[in-house]
Amino acid sequence: MEREKVTGVVIRERPAGDNDKLLTLLTAEHGKMIVTGKGVRSLKNKNMASTQMFCFSSFVITKNRGGFYHIYESDLLESFFGLRRDLVPLSLATYVCDVVDHCSVEDSGDVPLLRLLLNTLYAISSAKKPYVQIKGAFEMRCASVCGLAPDLDGCSVCGIGDAPMYYLDVLGGVAVCADCMSNRKLDDAVEREMSGEWTRPLVQLSPELLLILRHLVECDISRLLAFALPEQLEHDYQTACERYLLHHLGRGFDTLDFYKQITKM
Numbered sequence: 001m002e003r004e005k006v007t008g009v010v011i012r013e014r015p016a017g018d019n020d021k022l023l024t025l026l027t028a029e030h031g032k033m034i035v036t037g038k039g040v041r042s043l044k045n046k047n048m049a050s051t052q053m054f055c056f057s058s059f060v061i062t063k064n065r066g067g068f069y070h071i072y073e074s075d076l077l078e079s080f081f082g083l084r085r086d087l088v089p090l091s092l093a094t095y096v097c098d099v100v101d102h103c104s105v106e107d108s109g110d111v112p113l114l115r116l117l118l119n120t121l122y123a124i125s126s127a128k129k130p131y132v133q134i135k136g137a138f139e140m141r142c143a144s145v146c147g148l149a150p151d152l153d154g155c156s157v158c159g160i161g162d163a164p165m166y167y168l169d170v171l172g173g174v175a176v177c178a179d180c181m182s183n184r185k186l187d188d189a190v191e192r193e194m195s196g197e198w199t200r201p202l203v204q205l206s207p208e209l210l211l212i213l214r215h216l217v218e219c220d221i222s223r224l225l226a227f228a229l230p231e232q233l234e235h236d237y238q239t240a241c242e243r244y245l246l247h248h249l250g251r252g253f254d255t256l257d258f259y260k261q262i263t264k265m
């Protein structure tokens with residue numbers, strides 16, 4: 001049997017058999033991997049601690065003749081213990097892992113997505129920034145990592161970079177200034193979308209918020225949360241980031257609904 005070392009985060013876990021688990025990992029080496037942890041639900045198992053949900057661990061894995069991966073041994077690198085502080089960080093981290101599971105692919109290393117995941121889990125766990133700021137930053141950067149970043153270099157119609165107000169056209173992935181927006185004939189598809197509250201594709205962006213979103217898309221990942229989010233921008237910020245990501249992924253997430261329910265967003 002081949003043995004290989006990989007590092008990654010447990011983004012999903014399901015019980016299997018009496019004491020086993022089926023784990024989904026996001027790894028630097030192979031992107032998403034489904035692996036079996038034999039006996040890891042037993043407290044006595046040496047791999048128990050490093051195979052918990054959210055854990056960042058190094059794994060020695062074996063591949064059997066059927067092509068299935070098994071954990072041979074593992075070392076815990078980071079448990080993000082603070083995520084288990086209460087239900088709010090726990091449910092936000094669960095939503096983040098759900099999105100990452102949806103966006104990642106097997107057999108393709110994905111270091112940018114793994115770095116975003118690690119940074120986000122660390123931020124939620126340490127709680128040095130408000131959850132609303134962390135959630136939006138994750139969502140917008142995740143869209144960018146997936147090649148879905150909006151073009152936020154001023155107005156996409158007239159090019160103006162210092163308009164007093166912009167709109168994020170979620171559908172088109174561009175910013176449009178208020179003047180161009182009022183002159184623009186919205187097509188049927190946009191009008192249909194606008195009739196539904198959840199998918200309303202236009203979000204108001206003050207110039208300050210436009211700069212923040214551009215930062216989320218373009219900055220070095222280590223500086224992702226290095227900005228202040230004024231309270232009066234929070235609502236538009238979270239609306240823009242969440243709608244943008246969900247619209248372009250073409251789906252919602254039960255784990256997001258649950259998070260919003262307990263935080264009454």
Ligand SMILES: [Zn+2]
Pocket residue numbers: 155156157158159160176177178179180181
């Ligand atoms: Zn314009």
